[in-house]
Amino acid sequence: MSKRVLLIAAVAVLAALPLTFGTFWINMVITALIFSLAVFSVNLLTGLTGLLSFGQAGFVGIGAYTLGVLAKQGHPPILAGLYGVLLAMLCGFLLGLPAARLKGHYLAIGTLGFGILIYQLLTNSVDITRGPMGLIGIPTGGLDKQTWYLIMLSVCLTMLAALAYIDRYSALGVVLKMVRHDEIAAQASGINIFAVKLIAFTVSAGLAGLSGALFAAYVRFLTPDLFNEQESFRYMMMAVVGGIGSPLGGIIASLMLTMIPEGLRVLGEDNYRLLVYGTMVLFVLWFLPSGIGGLIERLRK
Amino acid sequence: MKGHLAALAGALLLAAPSAALAQAGSKGAVRVGVLLPLTGNTAWAGKTNRIAAAIAAEEVNAQDLAGGYKIELVFGDSQCEPRPAHDQAQRLISQEKVQLLIGEWCSSASVAVAQVANDEKMPLLVNISTADQIAGDAGPYAFQSSMQNRYSQQREAALLEKDFKFESVAIIVENNDFGLTFRKNMVALMQKAGKKVVLDVTQDRNDTNWYATITRIPASKPDLVIVSISAVQAANFVKQYAEAGITTPLFSDYPPPPRIFERQVGAQAGRIGLVRAAFFVKSETNTPAQTEFVAKLEARAQKELNEAHDVTYWDVASYDAVRLVADAIKRGGPQAAGYLKAMAATKIDLVLGHYEFDEKRGAKPEGLNFVFIRTKPDGSIEVVQ
Amino acid sequence: MFGQILVNGLVLSGGYALVAVGLTLTFGVMRMVNFAEGQSVMIGAFVAYTTVPYVGYVGAIAAAMAVNAVLGIILERTAFRPFRGVELNGLIASMGMSIVLVNVAELVWGTTPRPFETIYNETSINFGTVGVSVQRLICVAASGAILLGLWWLIQYTSLGRKFRAVSEDHETAAAMGIDVNQVSRLALVIGSMMAAAAGALAGPVNMIAPDMGRTEMLNAFAAIILGGFGNVNGTILGALLIGMIQSLGAVYVSNAYSTSIAFGLLVLTLIFFPRGLVPERVDENV
Numbered sequence: 001m002s003k004r005v006l007l008i009a010a011v012a013v014l015a016a017l018p019l020t021f022g023t024f025w026i027n028m029v030i031t032a033l034i035f036s037l038a039v040f041s042v043n044l045l046t047g048l049t050g051l052l053s054f055g056q057a058g059f060v061g062i063g064a065y066t067l068g069v070l071a072k073q074g075h076p077p078i079l080a081g082l083y084g085v086l087l088a089m090l091c092g093f094l095l096g097l098p099a100a101r102l103k104g105h106y107l108a109i110g111t112l113g114f115g116i117l118i119y120q121l122l123t124n125s126v127d128i129t130r131g132p133m134g135l136i137g138i139p140t141g142g143l144d145k146q147t148w149y150l151i152m153l154s155v156c157l158t159m160l161a162a163l164a165y166i167d168r169y170s171a172l173g174v175v176l177k178m179v180r181h182d183e184i185a186a187q188a189s190g191i192n193i194f195a196v197k198l199i200a201f202t203v204s205a206g207l208a209g210l211s212g213a214l215f216a217a218y219v220r221f222l223t224p225d226l227f228n229e230q231e232s233f234r235y236m237m238m239a240v241v242g243g244i245g246s247p248l249g250g251i252i253a254s255l256m257l258t259m260i261p262e263g264l265r266v267l268g269e270d271n272y273r274l275l276v277y278g279t280m281v282l283f284v285l286w287f288l289p290s291g292i293g294g295l296i297e298r299l300r301k
Numbered sequence: 302m303k304g305h306l307a308a309l310a311g312a313l314l315l316a317a318p319s320a321a322l323a324q325a326g327s328k329g330a331v332r333v334g335v336l337l338p339l340t341g342n343t344a345w346a347g348k349t350n351r352i353a354a355a356i357a358a359e360e361v362n363a364q365d366l367a368g369g370y371k372i373e374l375v376f377g378d379s380q381c382e383p384r385p386a387h388d389q390a391q392r393l394i395s396q397e398k399v400q401l402l403i404g405e406w407c408s409s410a411s412v413a414v415a416q417v418a419n420d421e422k423m424p425l426l427v428n429i430s431t432a433d434q435i436a437g438d439a440g441p442y443a444f445q446s447s448m449q450n451r452y453s454q455q456r457e458a459a460l461l462e463k464d465f466k467f468e469s470v471a472i473i474v475e476n477n478d479f480g481l482t483f484r485k486n487m488v489a490l491m492q493k494a495g496k497k498v499v500l501d502v503t504q505d506r507n508d509t510n511w512y513a514t515i516t517r518i519p520a521s522k523p524d525l526v527i528v529s530i531s532a533v534q535a536a537n538f539v540k541q542y543a544e545a546g547i548t549t550p551l552f553s554d555y556p557p558p559p560r561i562f563e564r565q566v567g568a569q570a571g572r573i574g575l576v577r578a579a580f581f582v583k584s585e586t587n588t589p590a591q592t593e594f595v596a597k598l599e600a601r602a603q604k605e606l607n608e609a610h611d612v613t614y615w616d617v618a619s620y621d622a623v624r625l626v627a628d629a630i631k632r633g634g635p636q637a638a639g640y641l642k643a644m645a646a647t648k649i650d651l652v653l654g655h656y657e658f659d660e661k662r663g664a665k666p667e668g669l670n671f672v673f674i675r676t677k678p679d680g681s682i683e684v685v686q
Numbered sequence: 687m688f689g690q691i692l693v694n695g696l697v698l699s700g701g702y703a704l705v706a707v708g709l710t711l712t713f714g715v716m717r718m719v720n721f722a723e724g725q726s727v728m729i730g731a732f733v734a735y736t737t738v739p740y741v742g743y744v745g746a747i748a749a750a751m752a753v754n755a756v757l758g759i760i761l762e763r764t765a766f767r768p769f770r771g772v773e774l775n776g777l778i779a780s781m782g783m784s785i786v787l788v789n790v791a792e793l794v795w796g797t798t799p800r801p802f803e804t805i806y807n808e809t810s811i812n813f814g815t816v817g818v819s820v821q822r823l824i825c826v827a828a829s830g831a832i833l834l835g836l837w838w839l840i841q842y843t844s845l846g847r848k849f850r851a852v853s854e855d856h857e858t859a860a861a862m863g864i865d866v867n868q869v870s871r872l873a874l875v876i877g878s879m880m881a882a883a884a885g886a887l888a889g890p891v892n893m894i895a896p897d898m899g900r901t902e903m904l905n906a907f908a909a910i911i912l913g914g915f916g917n918v919n920g921t922i923l924g925a926l927l928i929g930m931i932q933s934l935g936a937v938y939v940s941n942a943y944s945t946s947i948a949f950g951l952l953v954l955t956l957i958f959f960p961r962g963l964v965p966e967r968v969d970e971n972v
Contacts, residue, residue: 028388052774073425105719109911110956113949116904118485120505120946123476132478134383134412136438141420221416223383229904233721233781240778262388264946265378271340271789278785285779286768342897345798476942507901509892510698512818513936516690519815533799537892540801544810546817565801565893624897 011157018149025259026145030218032251032258033152039250040236041157045204047124047245047293048167050180051197052108054232055115059088059205061122061227063212068135068222069128077140081213085206091118092205093198100197103235109157115232122224134223138216148218155214156251159207178199241284246293253292257281330371331635333358333626334393334605336386336404336414337619339378343532345404347559349610350429350619351376352601354403357623368631372623377640379405386410390417400635401426403622406615408432408478415439424640428622429562429615432478442637444644444662446625447618451480452666454554457527457578458490460673461552464685467524471500472551473514473538474529480506483529483554499523506531511538515545536565543569551647554578559674559682560611567680576675576685579613581653584684586672594652595622614653621651689813697822697891698905699929700829704884706913706921707836708877712917714853715873716766718776723881725787726761726897730754731889732795735802739949743804758878762871780945783924793897799893807890817946825887825958832883833922836876840918849873853916864936901945905932908948912955912963920963 018026038060045051066084071077095114096208102110123131143151166173178186187193216222234257242253260280264273288295304479320429335354338347358372375397377389387406390413393399402418402425403581405411411430418425419440427435427445431453436445461467472487474480484503491498515538526549535557542551543566551573559582563570583595595612598620600643602610625647633643649656655668671684692845705727711872712720715948720726733747733753741749765783769776806824810817840846851859852869860866892898905928913924928948935947943950 024392024790027395029393031384031388042848046774060438101960102956103960104715105915106911106956106961108719109907109951112904112907113946113953116949117953119945120943123505124503124942126481131481132409132476133432133481134409134478136435137414137419137440158314210718219387219413219416221383221387221412223412225409226383237778237781238777244774261393270378271792274340275786275789275793278782279781281785282764282779285782289769289772289775321861340792340797342895345793345796366970504936505944508941508944509898509901510694510932510936510944512694512697513691513933514941516687516694516816517937520687533893533895536801540807540892544807544817544819544822546812548811561798565799642872 008217009095014153015150017045019146022144026149028259028262029255030145030148030152031114031215032255033149033216034215035235035238035258036212036251036254037159037214038208038235039242039254040163040233040247041204041211043238043242043247043250044163044166044176044207045200046239047181048173049176049197049200050201051099052104053111053204054205054229054236055111055113056110056208056228056235057116057231058115058118059092059208059226060215060231061118061224062086062088063209064089064208064216064222064227065122065129065135065212066214068138068214070217071138071140072135072283077138077217079212081217084213088209088212089202089206092202095205096198096201099201100194112232115229119228121284122227128269129222129224131224134221136221138220138222140217140220152214156209160247160251167190167245167255172199183189211216236283241281241291243291243293243295246291246296248296249291249293256292310488330373331367331401332373332375332397332399333379333623334375334390334397334399334402335619335623336377336379336389336393336402338381338406338410340378341380341382341454343381345561346406346613346615347378347381348606349602349613350615352434352605353598353616353619354623356597357620357627361620361623361627362626366624366631367627368634370630370635372627374623375399377404378535379410381405381407381410383409383413385642387413387417390414394421394423401424401626401630401640403431403559403619408435411435412439415443415560417455418442420442422637424637424644424645426622427624428618428627433482434661434663436663437542441662442641444635444658444664446622446656446664448666448669448671449663451486452480453578453580453671454483454486454490456666456671457552457554458487458494460685461527462494465525465550465552467550468524469497469525471502471518471521471523471526472498472528473500473502473504473526473533475506475531476503477531479531479554481531487527506534509534509537510663511541511543515541515547518547518549524550525552527548527552527554530557532557533565536562539566539573539575540569543572545571551575558611558613558615559583561613561674563680563682567676570676571678571680574675574678576673579672579674581612581617581670582672582674583612584672584674584682585685590650590652591617597633611677616657617652621653621656624651625649625656687937691937692727692930693813693818695926695930695933696826697818697929698932699828699926701888701902702828702905702909702929703833703883703922704880704887705902706909706925707833707918708880708884708922709903709906710910710913710916710918711849711873711877712766713910715849715856715870715917716770716773716776717771718766718773718780719907720761720765720874721777721785721903722761722765722784722898723877724903725771725784725791726754726757726878726881726899727885727888727902728791728894728896728899729787729798730885731756731802731894732791732885733882734886735800735894736795738802738804743806747883750886751879754878754882755875758875758924759871761878762874766874767867767870776870788896795896797896799895802889802894804890814834818893821890825891828883828887832880835920836880837922845869845872904945905948908952908957909954914961914963924963 063084067080070080238253242249267273307346425443435445474484629644633639656672657665730750734750737749738746765779806821909924913920
């Protein structure tokens with residue numbers, strides 16, 4: 001009984017907390033939560049299944065632009081978002097077909113190439129996406145920041161729960177982890193490695209696409225620069241700082257790495273704060289090898 | 302699970318001091334937010350633009366050009382990128398409590414700022430980005446005081462027809478918004494004028510290797526090469542063009558900043574006899590207002606940045622923007638409704654020229670300064686026509 | 687026209703090769719990809735640019751290599767050695783270092799792109815209807831010479847043998863008495879020095895700015911895949927291939943997709959050759 005009360009209390013605190021912050025910081029929290037979905041996709045693909053991917057920004061972009069373009073053409077935004085996620089999953093599947101046969105750093109660079117291809121496609125398909133001219137005024141307005149915060153909080157908590165479930169209690173999780181630890185043994189036990197990897201690619205692409213669709217719906221403008229390879233590196237960085245296998249660490253890392261550079265503006269509007277930021281990332285990696293997620297695990301024990 | 306939630310709450314609480322730390326909270330007369338790239342690869346422009354804007358604000362306050370109000374500028378570093386621009390616009394509006402906004406430099410960032418301004422019902426003056434129709438697309442709170450791409454391209458086409466003898470033309474652009482609109486407009490304008498487009502290349506703007514493209518020029522035998530390539534890429538292109546020994550006349554759309562560009566590739570540009578468009582360049586043809594501004598800015602830049610600076614169009618645009626805002630405040634007050642009406646009725650002469658806005662809230666191009674400059678063999682600039 | 691495409695391809699390849707070889711050395715010995723490589727190129731270019739007025743061009747290249755050697759030691763200590771066994775973290779640590787390096791460069795040199803002028807930029811040699819500046823030709827020649835030197839080092843010296851040993855199996859190598867840490871440090875030092883050379887040689891071709899080096903790094907990645915991680919010879923060939931393909935693609939396919947062409951071909955190659963054109967040994971899971 002007390003456990004349940006604590007749970008409800010914690011959720012209530014979380015839901016109410018940012019109301020004390022002010023619009024700017026809620027905005028940062030919302031964008032951090034949106035990007036944490038992309039980080040989740042990395043947790044699933046890399047943390048759980050052991051597949052390196054530097055192309056997640058491509059899927060985020062697909063989700064975002066699908067919602068943006070379709071919504072501007074008059075389709076209902078939720079439907080447009082759904083199409084975005086589905087299209088991203090399809091692309092994830094298509095990427096998985098060749099990628100499932102790649103290992104380690106070959107996979108990393110191969111997915112990087114895919115991400116770059118998507119970025120250049122988004123930039124150059126001016127007739128569809130308006131390319132560098134950008135999309136303004138995606139018609140998903142009407143929700144205030146508090147509502148968006150609650151939406152994102154619910155989505156992220158749901159995904160957290162789902163990922164935790166997959167990780168600890170489901171057969172899928174077992175299978176994914178087996179593929180990560182020891183492919184040959186997994187194959188020997190009769191598991192279809194190829195199919196498992198395809199599933200991992202597809203689902204994680206869907207998560208990333210969801211992140212993109214929500215991003216487009218929230219900020220209501222898009223330019224292709226938002227989905228270049230630097231972004232993929234950023235998701236990877238957040239995932240590692242958070243602990244590659246820990247979605248909770250992922251959310252926390254996303255929050256930290258989004259809000260701390262902003263907070264560091266007190267150091268002045270120039271390069272020093274970014275210097276501090278880069279050094280911080282290094283410090284986390286040096287002293288917390290399993291990332292923030294690892295720290296949490298240790299604190300629990 | 303509860304442990305997880307507690308951790309999450311803890312993280313948010315941890316971030317709160319960051320929020321408190323960064324809160325400014327001073328009161329003033331009219332707070333005007335200015336978004337500029339102060340770090341990142343366009344910071345070389347942003348740093349002096351900021352000084353120009355500051356000079357304008359000081360003059361407004363000293364000479365009471367805002368109808369009794371004092372202007373207080375609050376700067377945000379938008380890094381010329383959409384996400385920082387979005388976040389900084391939010392910060393200026395909700396934390397710094399600005400009443401009006403000016404910005405940004407790059408078109409993708411301006412799109413982001415325009416969206417935020419529209420959502421927050423915050424009047425915005427897009428002063429530097431020249432992308433077509435930003436004000437029109439973004440909604441009733443946005444004005445654009447810079448000359449839009451299509452107007453400058455019309456002027457360029459007119460000059461080309463008048464001063465260059467050519468039947469065939471090669472068009473080379475980057476795939477950013479200047480380049481793509483330049484290409485679209487120029488192809489149409491050339492065809493209308495009966496000229497043949499013999500080469501039409503769009504290059505990825507992150508690709509610094511122009512040699513492959515340049516290789517195709519002699520093969521297609523154009524009488525004239527026109528390009529729209531911005532800033533450092535323009536310098537790269539001109540350098541490689543000169544090294545390749547091509548003698549076909551070269552005309553460039555406006556982005557390469559005068560004198561900074563000359564310091565980078567003046568010798569090569571002079572060898573080619575590069576002609577390009579520019580909104581502003583310091584020369585004997587300057588109006589008294591322009592000469593005065595140049596002197597003021599150079600002195601301040603020398604003092605604050607400790608380096609000699611050649612005034613660019615973006616500095617002028619930043620100065621003029623603050624003056625435009627002050628003028629609108631004078632006639633309509635700082636509240637949105639009055640301010641927007643006053644801005645729409647603007648009729649004022651500032652450094653770049655005469656400012657008036659059309660029904661889509663873009664500046665009318667007729668009054669604004671626009672020149673063509675040629676780089677001479679010794680690396681100096683002369684104003685053409 | 688084809689001659690020009692060839693020359694252009696060679697010039698591109700020369701630049702990529704130097705960067706790619708540095709990456710491949712690091713990978714071979716440490717099993718980690720160095721995401722700060724692009725910044726090593728950038729720092730090399732800037733150091734050379736700053737020292738040219740004092741020591742001349744050749745001296746500047748040497749100075750750049752010297753500074754980068756120190757940079758390599760720093761990188762090894764901060765971003766690689768702590769993460770042996772957790773390679774993904776090492777990769778991210780090198781990303782962190784790259785952020786640090788870019789911002790240090792912006793603070794020291796400012797963000798205005800600068801022209802790195804050398805006398806070789808002035809003269810051009812004509813191949814067909816289009817000229818190539820002597821600087822570019824020097825780029826190719828010097829890259830070739832440096833790579834030859836490196837190849838000789840790997841094949842015929844004891845250090846080279848140690849590199850190969852550690853690349854193949856660092857536990858066995860350690861058991862045989864090789865100081866793996868020292869070899870790692872040297873790999874990173876040499877890799878950074880190559881990056882410095884790449885920066886100092888290719889810097890004069892275009893403007894230099896603190897944000898340069900990113901595209902070179904991406905293309906170097908593509909080269910490594912083709913040539914095989916850890917395989918120096920293969921990487922050089924990979925760089926050649928990528929340079930040529932980009933050069934051809936720019937003329938016959940499209941300029942707007944130049945990086946995609948290289949990577950697209952790469953992905954295609956990986957479909958048929960999942961371990962690259964020159965596969966490395968399988969070292970785990972058995």
